[in-house]
Each structure stands twice: as C-alpha cells, then as structure tokens.
Amino acid sequence: MTKNTGNQSRKPSVLDNFKPLLIDVALPLGSYYLFKDAFGMSTFAALAWSSVVPAARTVGGLVRERRTNALAGLILFVNVVSLLLSFVSGDPRLMLAKDSGVSSTVAIGILVSVRLGKPMMTAGMKPFVVKGDAAREAAWQRLVSGAAAHSAAFRSKERAFSVVWGVALLAECVVRVVGAYTVPVDTMVWLGSVILIATMVIGFVVSGGLAAGPMERMLAAEVEAGRAERPEVAVAA
CATH class of the missing domain: 1.20.120 (Four Helix Bundle (Hemerythrin (Met), subunit A))
Incomplete structure (x- = not known):
C-alpha cells in the first residue's frame, strides 16, 4: 500500500503559479492607480511609491540568487522611464x-x-x-x-x-x-x-x-x- 509522504507530493495551487505575476506586475501596477486615484498623489509620487516593490525584488534577486528578476526589473525600468517622462x-x-x-x-x-x-x-x-x-x-x-x-x-x-x-x-x-x-x-x-x-x-x-x-x-x-x-x-x- 502506498502512503502519502506529505508535502513532497503537494500539488501546486493556482496561487503558487500566479504569485510571481501578482507580486512583480499586478502589485506595482495596482498600487500606482491606488496611490494616484484613491490617495490623490501626483503622477510622480505614485510612480515613485509603486516602484518600491519591484526595486526590492530586483535588488533581492541580485543579492540572494545573483541573478536579475526579469519581471520586477522590467516594471522598475518602466517606472523609471515614466518618472523621467513626467518632467516633460x-x-x-x-x-x-x-x-x-x-x-x-x-x-x-x-x-x-x-x-x-x-x-x-x-x-x-x-x-x-x-x-x-x-x-x-x-x-x-x-x-x-x-x-x-x-x-x-x-x-x-x-x-x-x-x-x-x-x-x-x-x-x-x-x-x-x-x-x-x-x-x-x-x-x-x-x-x-x-x-x-x-x-x-x-x-x-x-x-x-x-x-x-x-x-x-x-x-x-x-x-x-x-x-x-x-x-x-x-x-x-
């Protein structure tokens, strides 16, 4: 009779698969609109604050794993470009x-x-x-x-x-x-x-x-x- 060995065969949940996308993309984009529309921040301030998570994820990946987090890095880059363009x-x-x-x-x-x-x-x-x-x-x-x-x-x-x-x-x-x-x-x-x-x-x-x-x-x-x-x-x- 085969026994279940516990967490070794745990089936990954939908949340497990979606987690990188939610953290690296949805969270910074959602926070941008929250800061801008709900809290009334300026575009510059909303972009700056929404860059905190992708910046932390990018730096954390470099420190812990010695590799870049592609999604977080891209969102951070987009935010930086938008910050620069906001001066126009x-x-x-x-x-x-x-x-x-x-x-x-x-x-x-x-x-x-x-x-x-x-x-x-x-x-x-x-x-x-x-x-x-x-x-x-x-x-x-x-x-x-x-x-x-x-x-x-x-x-x-x-x-x-x-x-x-x-x-x-x-x-x-x-x-x-x-x-x-x-x-x-x-x-x-x-x-x-x-x-x-x-x-x-x-x-x-x-x-x-x-x-x-x-x-x-x-x-x-x-x-x-x-x-x-x-x-x-x-x-x-």
Missing part, C-alpha cells in the same frame, strides 16, 4: 505621446527577452496552461528542458507568444504617437484607452490561437505520454 510638460500633444513610452519600453523588454532565450510573457501565460496541475507542471518542465519529443515546437510557440505581445505593444505605441499629433486632443484623450483595449484583445486572440492553444495541446499530449511511460503512477493516482 507644456505641450498637450507631447503629454499624450509620452504615454506610449510605457508600451514601447515594455515591448522592447519583451522582444529582448525572446532574443536572450527567456521569453518574458511566459510568466503570465503559464498558469493558464498548467492550471495548477502537478502532472501538467512536470510535462511543462520536460518540454522546456528538451527532454520531450515535441520540445522544439513547444519552445518555438513559447517564443511566439512573447513576440506577438511585443509586436502588439510596439504597434500600439506607434498608433498612439501618430494619433497624438493628428487627432484632436480632446478625442485622443479617450481614444488612447480604446486603442490600448483593442491592442489587448488582439493580443489575447492572436497569441492564444498562434501559441497558447497549440502549447496546451502539446502539454496534454505530453501528460498522456508520461502516464503511458509510467503506468504505475497512473494506477496510484
């Missing part, structure tokens, strides 16, 4: 155009991460594919490590997911800059939000069909392949 004032069209600086910075960071072989958008996409399941997590690790039959195709789709988002955000930046200097200011104030929402929708649809969907199918196939190779595990489960 006077021309309302320039103020509208500078908002696209955040999108372009994030886009460049994503594309560079793909070039370096560490696609940054994986952290946001993985929880939706793995779904907190231990077997799917193990299959994911086999696929990204090159130990599975479809590893090359899987990693190609992983890179494609980040490329889609990088290109989408760069395109959004270009459209907003063009709009800032060609569309009436009053119109562009609300149109900028529409452009951002449209970009997000297009990004989700294209990246899902081109990358996340195929990756999920390959992951499911790898889970079944793993069970076939280790039938005793399937029986025990």
Whole structure:
C-alpha cells in the first residue's frame, strides 16, 4: 500500500503559479492607480511609491540568487522611464505621446527577452496552461528542458507568444504617437484607452490561437505520454 509522504507530493495551487505575476506586475501596477486615484498623489509620487516593490525584488534577486528578476526589473525600468517622462510638460500633444513610452519600453523588454532565450510573457501565460496541475507542471518542465519529443515546437510557440505581445505593444505605441499629433486632443484623450483595449484583445486572440492553444495541446499530449511511460503512477493516482 502506498502512503502519502506529505508535502513532497503537494500539488501546486493556482496561487503558487500566479504569485510571481501578482507580486512583480499586478502589485506595482495596482498600487500606482491606488496611490494616484484613491490617495490623490501626483503622477510622480505614485510612480515613485509603486516602484518600491519591484526595486526590492530586483535588488533581492541580485543579492540572494545573483541573478536579475526579469519581471520586477522590467516594471522598475518602466517606472523609471515614466518618472523621467513626467518632467516633460507644456505641450498637450507631447503629454499624450509620452504615454506610449510605457508600451514601447515594455515591448522592447519583451522582444529582448525572446532574443536572450527567456521569453518574458511566459510568466503570465503559464498558469493558464498548467492550471495548477502537478502532472501538467512536470510535462511543462520536460518540454522546456528538451527532454520531450515535441520540445522544439513547444519552445518555438513559447517564443511566439512573447513576440506577438511585443509586436502588439510596439504597434500600439506607434498608433498612439501618430494619433497624438493628428487627432484632436480632446478625442485622443479617450481614444488612447480604446486603442490600448483593442491592442489587448488582439493580443489575447492572436497569441492564444498562434501559441497558447497549440502549447496546451502539446502539454496534454505530453501528460498522456508520461502516464503511458509510467503506468504505475497512473494506477496510484
């Protein structure tokens, strides 16, 4: 009879998978809007205070693990760029155009991460594919490590997911800059939000069909392949 050995086989929760994304991205972005809208802080002050967590995470990663925290580092970089851009004032069209600086910075960071072989958008996409399941997590690790039959195709789709988002955000930046200097200011104030929402929708649809969907199918196939190779595990489960 097989006994449960306790925490050794603990199934990772959805929160475990989402934790890096929540801490490194959602927390600083959410705190920015909280400081700015709820507490009435200036843009500069809100950006400065919302940079505390990503700055601490970035420095902590360097000290403890001697490596950079990619997501926290990117958010920190974006905040620094935004702080510098916040000094630009006077021309309302320039103020509208500078908002696209955040999108372009994030886009460049994503594309560079793909070039370096560490696609940054994986952290946001993985929880939706793995779904907190231990077997799917193990299959994911086999696929990204090159130990599975479809590893090359899987990693190609992983890179494609980040490329889609990088290109989408760069395109959004270009459209907003063009709009800032060609569309009436009053119109562009609300149109900028529409452009951002449209970009997000297009990004989700294209990246899902081109990358996340195929990756999920390959992951499911790898889970079944793993069970076939280790039938005793399937029986025990």
